[in-house]
Amino acid sequence: MSNGAGADGRSARASRKRASRRRQILDAARKVFAEKGYHDAHVSDVIAAAGIARGTFYLYFESKSAVFLELLEELLRELRESIIGVDTHEGAPPVEAQLVGTVRRLLAKVAANRAMTTIIVREAVGLDDEVERRTREFYDELHGYIRQSLVNGQAMGFVRQMNVDVAAFCVLGTIKQLMEQLAGRPEDSPLDLDVDRLTMEVLDFNLRGVIDQA
Amino acid sequence: MSNGAGADGRSARASRKRASRRRQILDAARKVFAEKGYHDAHVSDVIAAAGIARGTFYLYFESKSAVFLELLEELLRELRESIIGVDTHEGAPPVEAQLVGTVRRLLAKVAANRAMTTIIVREAVGLDDEVERRTREFYDELHGYIRQSLVNGQAMGFVRQMNVDVAAFCVLGTIKQLMEQLAGRPEDSPLDLDVDRLTMEVLDFNLRGVIDQA
Amino acid sequence: MSNGAGADGRSARASRKRASRRRQILDAARKVFAEKGYHDAHVSDVIAAAGIARGTFYLYFESKSAVFLELLEELLRELRESIIGVDTHEGAPPVEAQLVGTVRRLLAKVAANRAMTTIIVREAVGLDDEVERRTREFYDELHGYIRQSLVNGQAMGFVRQMNVDVAAFCVLGTIKQLMEQLAGRPEDSPLDLDVDRLTMEVLDFNLRGVIDQA
Amino acid sequence: MSNGAGADGRSARASRKRASRRRQILDAARKVFAEKGYHDAHVSDVIAAAGIARGTFYLYFESKSAVFLELLEELLRELRESIIGVDTHEGAPPVEAQLVGTVRRLLAKVAANRAMTTIIVREAVGLDDEVERRTREFYDELHGYIRQSLVNGQAMGFVRQMNVDVAAFCVLGTIKQLMEQLAGRPEDSPLDLDVDRLTMEVLDFNLRGVIDQA
DNA sequence: TATGAATGAGGGTTCATTCAT
DNA sequence: TATGAATGAACCCTCATTCAT
Numbered sequence: 001m002s003n004g005a006g007a008d009g010r011s012a013r014a015s016r017k018r019a020s021r022r023r024q025i026l027d028a029a030r031k032v033f034a035e036k037g038y039h040d041a042h043v044s045d046v047i048a049a050a051g052i053a054r055g056t057f058y059l060y061f062e063s064k065s066a067v068f069l070e071l072l073e074e075l076l077r078e079l080r081e082s083i084i085g086v087d088t089h090e091g092a093p094p095v096e097a098q099l100v101g102t103v104r105r106l107l108a109k110v111a112a113n114r115a116m117t118t119i120i121v122r123e124a125v126g127l128d129d130e131v132e133r134r135t136r137e138f139y140d141e142l143h144g145y146i147r148q149s150l151v152n153g154q155a156m157g158f159v160r161q162m163n164v165d166v167a168a169f170c171v172l173g174t175i176k177q178l179m180e181q182l183a184g185r186p187e188d189s190p191l192d193l194d195v196d197r198l199t200m201e202v203l204d205f206n207l208r209g210v211i212d213q214a
Numbered sequence: 215m216s217n218g219a220g221a222d223g224r225s226a227r228a229s230r231k232r233a234s235r236r237r238q239i240l241d242a243a244r245k246v247f248a249e250k251g252y253h254d255a256h257v258s259d260v261i262a263a264a265g266i267a268r269g270t271f272y273l274y275f276e277s278k279s280a281v282f283l284e285l286l287e288e289l290l291r292e293l294r295e296s297i298i299g300v301d302t303h304e305g306a307p308p309v310e311a312q313l314v315g316t317v318r319r320l321l322a323k324v325a326a327n328r329a330m331t332t333i334i335v336r337e338a339v340g341l342d343d344e345v346e347r348r349t350r351e352f353y354d355e356l357h358g359y360i361r362q363s364l365v366n367g368q369a370m371g372f373v374r375q376m377n378v379d380v381a382a383f384c385v386l387g388t389i390k391q392l393m394e395q396l397a398g399r400p401e402d403s404p405l406d407l408d409v410d411r412l413t414m415e416v417l418d419f420n421l422r423g424v425i426d427q428a
Numbered sequence: 429m430s431n432g433a434g435a436d437g438r439s440a441r442a443s444r445k446r447a448s449r450r451r452q453i454l455d456a457a458r459k460v461f462a463e464k465g466y467h468d469a470h471v472s473d474v475i476a477a478a479g480i481a482r483g484t485f486y487l488y489f490e491s492k493s494a495v496f497l498e499l500l501e502e503l504l505r506e507l508r509e510s511i512i513g514v515d516t517h518e519g520a521p522p523v524e525a526q527l528v529g530t531v532r533r534l535l536a537k538v539a540a541n542r543a544m545t546t547i548i549v550r551e552a553v554g555l556d557d558e559v560e561r562r563t564r565e566f567y568d569e570l571h572g573y574i575r576q577s578l579v580n581g582q583a584m585g586f587v588r589q590m591n592v593d594v595a596a597f598c599v600l601g602t603i604k605q606l607m608e609q610l611a612g613r614p615e616d617s618p619l620d621l622d623v624d625r626l627t628m629e630v631l632d633f634n635l636r637g638v639i640d641q642a
Numbered sequence: 643m644s645n646g647a648g649a650d651g652r653s654a655r656a657s658r659k660r661a662s663r664r665r666q667i668l669d670a671a672r673k674v675f676a677e678k679g680y681h682d683a684h685v686s687d688v689i690a691a692a693g694i695a696r697g698t699f700y701l702y703f704e705s706k707s708a709v710f711l712e713l714l715e716e717l718l719r720e721l722r723e724s725i726i727g728v729d730t731h732e733g734a735p736p737v738e739a740q741l742v743g744t745v746r747r748l749l750a751k752v753a754a755n756r757a758m759t760t761i762i763v764r765e766a767v768g769l770d771d772e773v774e775r776r777t778r779e780f781y782d783e784l785h786g787y788i789r790q791s792l793v794n795g796q797a798m799g800f801v802r803q804m805n806v807d808v809a810a811f812c813v814l815g816t817i818k819q820l821m822e823q824l825a826g827r828p829e830d831s832p833l834d835l836d837v838d839r840l841t842m843e844v845l846d847f848n849l850r851g852v853i854d855q856a
Numbered sequence: 857t858a859t860g861a862a863t864g865a866g867g868g869t870t871c872a873t874t875c876a877t
Numbered sequence: 878t879a880t881g882a883a884t885g886a887a888c889c890c891t892c893a894t895t896c897a898t
Contacts, residue, residue: 039253042871042872043871052879053880054873054880054881055875055879059879064871064873162419163415166405166407166416167415169388169395170415173387173392174384174387201376201381235861257888257889258888267864268890269890269891278890442881445882470866470867471869472866472867480884484884486868486869487883491869594820594843594847597816597819597823598847601812601815601816601817601818602815602816604819605812619808629809629812632804633804656857695859696861697858697860697895697896698857
C-alpha cells in the first residue's frame, strides 16, 4: 500500500512539479523571444530568465525550437478559440453581431499576447521549418474561415459577386495588419484605440467593401 | 591623348567589369536569400552560387548584411517608383484610374521580384537593425501615402467619414497580403490571377469600403 | 544545515575545480606564448596544449588577448613585489644591502618566470593596446623608483651630481638587459652566473658609476 | 651598335628606374611600419602610401617580410658604421674621445632613424625568424665590441677587475635604453637632451663604473 | 613593367547541445 | 531531478600572395 499509494502520491506531486517547471521555462522563454526575436534569443538568455541551470532546460524541452513551437501552439490555440463560425440557423444572433464577436475576441487575444504575436506576425519565416508550417496552417485556416463566410454571405444575398479568394486574402490582410499594430509597442504606433473601437472600424471597412450594396 | 583615351577605355572597361561582378554576386545572393531566408543563408552559400572565392565576396561587399541591405534597397527603390501620388488638378485622369495605375505597378514589381519580396514581407524583423529600419520606413511611407489619399478623398467628398489611420492600415494590410501571395511560390497559393485582375479586385475591395456610399 | 553544508562543500569544490582549470589554461597559454610569441600563438595552440575543447577556452577567458593580459599582470605583480623602496630611517639595514635585496629578488623572479619575461622584455609593442599600456606603466614605475633612489642618494651625499633622468634610464637599461639575458634560453647566452653573482655585478656596475667618488 | 648601345642605355635607364621604384616602396614601407608596427602594417597600407598597385609591390619585393628585412638591414648598416673600434696605437686620439665619437655617432643615427629604431628596439621578437636573427646578430656584435673594449681597457690598466660579460651587457643595456628613449616620440619621454649631452652623460655613467678607481 | 581582381588558407569567436556528477 | 562544465561544428571575416590582362 505504502508502495502503491506512495508511488501514486509521489508521481502526482512530481507530475505537478514537472508541469510547473515547464510553465516557468515557457514563460521565461516567451519574454526572451519577445524581447530579442527568435534568432537573437539564446538558450542562455532563457535559462537566466528562468533561473535554472543549462541542463535543466533540456530536461524539459528537446531544443530551443521545441520551446518556441510550444509557445506558438499555445498562441495559435488561443487565437483559434476566438474564431467561431457564423451560425446561420434561425434564432441565431444577427450575422454582423457574430462577426463582431469573433473579431473582437481575436484582437483581444492579440492584445493580451503581444509578445508572441509580434514574432508570429513578423518573423514567421526563416525559423524552424515546423514553426513555419504551423503558422502557415493557421493563416490558411483563417483564410478558409473568411472565404467560407463570404460564400455563405453570397448564398444569403448579403455579399456581392466577387472573387472570394482575393477578397478573403484582403480581409485576412486587414486583420493581420491590425494584429501587427496591436502587437507592436503602442508608443510606436499612431493607433490609439481600444479593441472595441478597432473592431468596429475594421468590420466597417471590410463589410462595406464586401456586402452587396443595393 | 591616345594615352588618355586608352586609360579611359581601360578604366571604363574595368568599371564595367566591376559592376557586372557586383551584379553577379547580388543575383546569387538574392537567390540564396530567397531560398533559405536571411539567417540560414551563409556567405558560403552565396559564394558557391556565384562561383567565386570567399575573398572576392568581401572585395565587393563589406559584409553579409551589406549585400542584403543593397538588395533590399534595390527592391524598395523599385516599389517606391510605383507609387505615384494622385493628381487632383483639373484635366488629370480620373482618381480611380490613377489608383489602378499605382496598385498595378506595385503588384507588377512584386511579381517580378518574388525572391526578395518574400523576405521583406515575412522576415522583416530580427535581421540587421538597419534592414529592419529601412523596411519599417517603407511601410510607414506607404501608410502615409494611403492615409493622405483618404484625407484628400474626404475633402473631395468621395470618401466617407471614418478613422483614417485604421482605414489606412487596413488598405496597407490588403496590399501586403496580396504582395505575400504574389511573392510566394505560385503553386502554394490558391490565387490564380494575373496582376491586372488582382488589381481590379483589390481596388474594388478597398474602394467600396472607403468611398462614401450615397 | 546538512543542506547548507553540502551546498557549501559542493560550491567550494566547484570553485576549486574552476580555479584549477583556469590555471591549467593559463599555464598552457604561457608555454605557447613563450614558444611562439604573441602573434604566432593561436587559440588552437593553447587548447591543444591544455587538452581542452575550443569552447572551453572561452568559458574561462574572454579572448586570446585576455589570457595574455592576465599572464602579464601575474608577472608584473610578482616583479612589483620584488621592488621595495629603500628605508633610510635610523636602524634600517645599510642602503647597499637593501638595494642588493631588491635587485636579487627581481632577477630571481625573472629567472623563475623566463617564459613570460621574454615576451614583455622583447615583444612589448604591437600587441594589444592594453598590454602595451600595462608594460609601459611598469617600466615607468621602475624608472620612477630608480630616479627617486638617486635623488635620495644625492640628498644623503652618496650620489654624485648628474642628470638623474638619464642615469635612471641607464640603470633601468642594465636591469632590463640582464632580465633579457636571464629570460632567454641559457644555452643562447654567454652568461653563466647565478642570480646572486649577477646581482653583485650589476650593482657594482651601477653604483660605482653613481656614487660620489671622493 | 644601336642594339648594343641601346640595350645598355635602356638597361641603365631601366635599372635606375627600378632602383628608384624600390626606394619609393621602401620609404613608404618605413613610414607605415613605424606608424603601425610590423603586424598591424599591411601590404595594403604600404601600396597605398607608395601610390602603386598591389602587384607592383611583388615585382620589387618577395614578400612583406622581405621589405622589412631590407629596411632593417639598412638601419643596421648605418648603426654598424657608427661603431669604430678603439685605436690604441701611439698617436691615436685619447681613448675616451674615441668612445665619445662612437656613442655620439650611434645615438645621432638613432635620432635620425626613429621610425625603424622603434621597431627593432621594441618589436624585435615575434616577427620573421630572419628578422629576429639579424637583430640578435647586431646586438651580439655590439656586445662583442663592448666586451673587447673592456678587455683592452683592462690590459691597459684603465678598467678594473670585473666580469666583463656582465659589464658588457650592462653597457649594452644603457645604450639600448637610450636608443629607445630617443626613438620614441619625444613628447612621451621626460628626456629633454640633445645627442651631445646624452652622449656625455651615458659615457660618464658607464665609465665611472668601469674604470679602475684608484 | 604595371595593374588590381581573384584567391583561399586560416584566424578568432559563438552557441546549441551533451554528459559526468 | 538538477547542475553547469565541456564540447565542437560552424560562422564571418582578413590579408598575404598570385595571375590574367
